[in-house]
Amino acid sequence: MNEKEAIEKATADAFIELYNSEMGTSFSIVEYSDAPDIRCKEPTGDILNFEITLTEDRQRDIQAALGRSDHKSIEALKVHLTDVRAGKANPLERASCLQGNVSDMVVGRILPKLQKDYGSNVALVVRDSSAVCWDWDLVVDQIKGMLDLQRNPFDKGIWIISFRKDKIFRVV
Structure with missing residues (x-):
């Protein structure tokens, strides 16, 4: 497993656990894929797929x-x-300022994803890589206002998972 796959796997494993807890579902990962990155299924047959991207406070922070x-x-x-x-x-x-460059950066990561088609039952999961552990609830409305959602392929929402992978924030 390469580094990118390991990061996606860790993000996916944490996200699906938090998502299930918050949404009262019981999805499990059935495939690590590409576009969308993760494919999940519930015992009832319901499907949830998600695409993963990373955000950073400033360029090169992840590097x-x-x-x-x-x-x-x-x-x-x-x-x-x-x-x-x-x-x-x-x-x-x-x-870095959550209401400034940090929100701008996350919007910059989301916008290109809105231009692609991932099929149905898909969520976008943005992994926060900042050790500041931002409270994204403070800027969810601001971020939503910065996005052009006329074309949104993520019918299961756009989510941010915290740096510690212990909380998810729904943007859309």
């Missing part, structure tokens, strides 16, 4: 978490602070 970028290293932070003191950088350049 940094996976050890593929040093832009969040202590050395990079020291360089940034030196640049701030010299007036060459904005002190808030590395800060």
